[in-house]
Amino acid sequence: MPSPTLIGQALLAGLFTGGLYALLGLGLSLTWGLLRLINLVNFALAFLGAYLTYHIATAWRFDPFLTLAIVVPAFFVLGVVLQLGFLRFEIHELTSLIVTFGLTVILESLIQWIWTADFRRLETPYARSTLKLGTLFVGVTGLMGFVAAAALTLSTWAWLRWSYLGKAVRASAEDGAMAAAFGVDRRRVALLLSGLSAAYAAVAGLFIAMSHTLAPSQIYAWMGVVFAAVIIGRLGNALGLFTAAIFIAASEALTMAVTSPGWAPLVSFTLLIVVLLLRPEL
C-alpha cells in the first residue's frame, strides 16, 4: 500500500493533468454540443499553439504568457475561417470528423516540416519552481494550468448561463430556426463558437508547452482521453467537462501510482467505452 504522500502527490499530478485535459476538451465540447460538429483539429491546433509558444518564447525570449497575446487572437481568426469552410460546404457530424482528421494530418505535417520531429522542450523559470504544501511538492506550471482550466471553464459556463449571447447560443443549439425567428444570427453564433474553440486550444497549447516535451506524434496521444472527458462530462457542459477531466486524470494518476504507468490509458478508454455503451444519446 503506497504512502499517503505518494497518493497525495499522485492526486495532485492528476489534478494538474486534468486541468490540461479540460483545456484541450473545452473547445471540442462546445462545438460538438452546440454546433454538432466534431472538431478533431482542436488537438492539432493546441499543439501548433504549443510549438508557436515554444518558438516565440525561445527565439524572442518572451515570457511564455506573453505569447498568448499573439497566438490567441490569431487562432480565433483561424477558428472563424475554419467554420466558414464548414458552412460553405455544409459539413456536419460524421463528415466533420473525417474532414478534421484530414486537417489534423495536414497540420501535423506542417509542424513536422517547420520544427522537425525532434523533441522540443520549452525551458522556463516556472518549470523549476515548486511550492511546498505540507509534504507535497506542487509544481507551479501544473498549478497555473489547473487554475487556468478552472477559470476558463467556469467563466465559459457562466457566460453560457447568464449572458444574453450565451442564452442565444444555447437556444440556437436547441432550435436554430426559432432562435433565428427571434433575431439570433446563427451564422455569427457558429463563427463565434468556432473562434472561441480555437482560442481555447491556443491556451491549452501554452500550458502543454510549459509542462511537456513536444513532438508531432504526441497530437494523437491526448485524443482518446480528452474525448472520454468530453463525452462523460456531457457535450456543451463546461463544468461537466472539468469535473470529468479531473476525475479521469486522478484515476489515471492513482492507477499509475498503485500499479504500473503503462496501464493508465486503459482507465480513460474503458470509461469511454462504458459510457458510450450505456448512454449513447449525447
Add this chain to the structure above:
Amino acid sequence: MTKRRMAAALAFLACGVLLALLPALQPPAFYETFLYLIFFWVALATSWNLISGYAGYFSFGHAAFFGSGVYTTATLTSKYAVPFLVTLPLAGLVAALLGCGIGLVVFRVRGVRGELFALLTLAITFVLATIVLNTPIDGGPGVFLAAVPVPAWLGSSHATLYLLSLIVALGSVATAFAVQSSRWGTGLFAIRDDEDVGEVLGVPTYRYKVLAFAVSCFIAGVVGGIYALFVTYVTVPDVFSIGLAVDAIMMAALGGTRSWIGPAIGAAIVSGLTQTLTGGQSAILNRALIGAVLIVVIVFLPDGVAGGLARWGRRPRSTLAAVTVTTASVPARQQQANGMPLLRCSEVRKAFRGLQALTGVTLEARAGEILGLIGPNGSGKSTLINVISGYYQADFGRITFDGQEITRVEGHRIAGLGLSRTYQIPRSCRRLTVLDNVALSAMFGVPALGREAARSEARSWLGFTGLAAKADALPAELNLHERKFLDLARALAAQPRLILMDEVLSGLTPAQMVGAVALVRKIRAQGTTVIFVEHIMSAVIDLADRIVVLAGGQVLAEGLPRDVMRDPAVIRAYLGRAYA
C-alpha cells in the same frame, strides 16, 4: 453469367496469375516490396470497407484487428514455434473473434451509430494497445521475428510473403465482390441508407452487421500476420497506430466506398504515390497531401473514383412523361375478400412524455376492404399507424392481425406476418436503385426470395405502379409523386395481406390523384386489404368502403362514408360546436 461479368472475371484471374509470376523473374527487391505494400493496402482498405463503406458504420479501429493478427503470429511463431503458415488463419480467427465479440455487444445498442461507433472503435485500439504493451505479449521492447523460418516459394521467403499478400488482396476483393452481389450485400447497403426502414422490411440488421464486422476483421488479422514476418520486428506503437486506420479510410473513400473495387483503386493510387514520393521532406509533404486528398474526396466526391466512373457508365435513363398505371400482371393473392376482421385494435393507448396520443382506440379492418382513417390534426392517426406497424409499442390494449397477437411485437416481425406500410415522407434507400429498393422488400419479406428472383418480382411491381421505365434510376432522380409510388411498390413487393398507407395522396396534383386512386383500387382488387390515412375528403369519400374517424386519440365514428360525414359529432370535431 453475363458476358461482361465473364470478361471481368477472366481479366481478374489473368492479372492475378501475371502478378504471381513476378518473383520468378528475379526482379530487384524494390518491385516486390512496392507491390507487396500495394496488396497490403488493397486488402486493408477493402476489408475496412466491408463494414464501414457497405454498412455505413465507419470504424476507426481497424488497427486494433490488424494488430491482433500481427501479435497472434508474432507470439505463436516466436514463443510456441508454430509454423508461420499455420498461424495465418489463426491470426485471422483471433481478429475475427475479437470483432465478433465487440460487434455482438456494440451493435445491440441502438444509439451507437455514426460518430459514436467511430469513437468506440478508436477507443478499442488504444485499449488493446495498452493491454498488449503491458503484458508478456509484447511487454515493451517489441517482438523480434528474424529467426522465424518462412517457407521459400518461387525462390525466396520474400517471394512467399509477396505471394501470400497477393492471395489475400485478391481474396479480399473477391470477397467484397461476392458480398456486394449477394442478399447480404443489399441488406448492408440498406442498413447504410436507412437502417430503421431496413429493419422493418425484414433485413436482419444485427446479424448482418456482426458478420460483416467479423469478416472485415478476419482479413485484417491475416494481413497483420503476414506483415509481422515482413518487417520481422514488431512494436506496439508501430502496429496499433491510428494512422493505419486513417489511411485505410482515406483510400476507400478515394476509390469509392459503395464499390467492391473502389478501395482497391484508392489503395493502389495512394500507396503507389506514397512509395514514389519518399525521402525526407517529401515524406512530410506526402502526409499532408494524404490529409488534403481525404478532405477533398469526402467533400466533393462522396462516391469516390469508382462512383464517378459508375455514374458516367450508366445507361441513360429514358424519360417517362407521365406515370401511367399499366395492366401488368402481378401475382394475385389467394385471399378471400370475405369481410371477416383481419386487423383488430382493442383499447389501444399510447402516450409520449405526458402527451396522450391514443386514449383507447377500438376498431377493426375487414378482409378485402378499403378503410379510410381520418381525423383532425393531432387526433392520433399517424401514431396509430406507427403503433400497428410496430414502429412504436402500445402502452395498453391489444392488436391482433388475422387472429395473431401483434401488440408488442417488433417491427420486422410484424412485416413478416404480412403487414406493410408506407411513410408520410417517402423513405427510400438513397443509394440503391429504384429496382433494388423494391427488390429489398421481396428479398427480406415472407417468403424471402433470392436476389434474382426478387429483382424480377420487383420489376413486375414497378410495372404495376407505372415506374417500370425508372427501374435503374436513383430515388433522388424521381419526383415526389414517383417517390410515393416507389414507396408503395416496395410495400407491395412484400406481398402483404394488409397495407397501411400514410397520406399517399398529399402533395399530388388533381390529375395525379386520379391515377393514385385507381392504383389503390387495383391494389385491393389483387387481394390486399387497405387502410389509408388521408386528409383530402373528396378522395376519401370516393375511395373508402368504410371510414373511421379519430378525434382526441379515440374513435369518434365509423361507418359508410356519407353517413359518417353527416354525423353531428364528426362535424363538431372538425368545425366546432357552432356547426353541429
Add this chain to the structure above:
Amino acid sequence: MLDVARLEVAYGDAVAIHDASLVVSERELVTVVGPNGAGKTTLINALAGLLPTRAGTLRLDGVDLRSLPPHHFCRHGIALVPEGRRLFGAMTVEENLEMGCYAAAPRAHRVESLDRVYALFSILRERRRQAAGSLSGGQQQMVAIGRALMARPRLLLLDEPSLGLAPAVADHVFEVVAAIHADGVAVLLVEQNVAQALAIAARAYVLEQGRIVAEGVAADLAQDARIREAYLGRQ
C-alpha cells in the same frame, strides 16, 4: 400592413402553397382556417421567415421581407407563436421569455415586457425558474405566446394555438388572443378550430390544399358552404 401576393412555397418539387394572397391591416384580427394538410403551417412559417418562398411578394409596411435573412424578420415587428410551441425546452421559462426580446429594440424594454407577460399569465411568474420542457401543454402555450409578446410585435402570427389542449384551456388561449388584439396588436391566426377562430376574427381566409378558396368577413363566412366542403368534402 401585411401584404402577401401570389406567394408560392415549395418543399423541393412539392409545391405546398400556390398563388396565395392575403392582407392584414393595422390592429386587425385575421384568421386562416382550413383542414389538416391544407398548408396552414407552411404558410405561416413562410410569413415568419422560417421557410424560403419560391415566388410572389411578401411586404410588411412596404418592406420586402423576401429579400431579408430569417433573423431580420423580427426587426420589422413580426413575432411567431409556432405550431407545437417549439420552446427551448432545456432553458427556463424566464430564459425563454428573455429570448423573445433578444433583438435590440425590444430588449431595451425587457423588464417592462416581462412584467406585462407575468401579469397576463400569473402562473408563469411562479414557474419562472422551471425548465420550459417540464410544463404542461397549456402552460407551454402561454410561454410561447409570452415569448412572442416579449418581442413587442406589431403583427403576431399564431399557428394553431389550441392544438392538443383541453377545451377549457383552449378557450382561455382564445381569450388571451382576443385580449392581445384588443391592446392594439394585429393578429394573423391560423386555426383548425373554425368556430372559435371565426368568433374572434374580423376577416377570414379559407385554405384548402395550398390554395385560398374563400375569403371574406368572418361572420359571413361562418355560414358559407365552402368551409363545410373544405373540411368535410363535397356532399
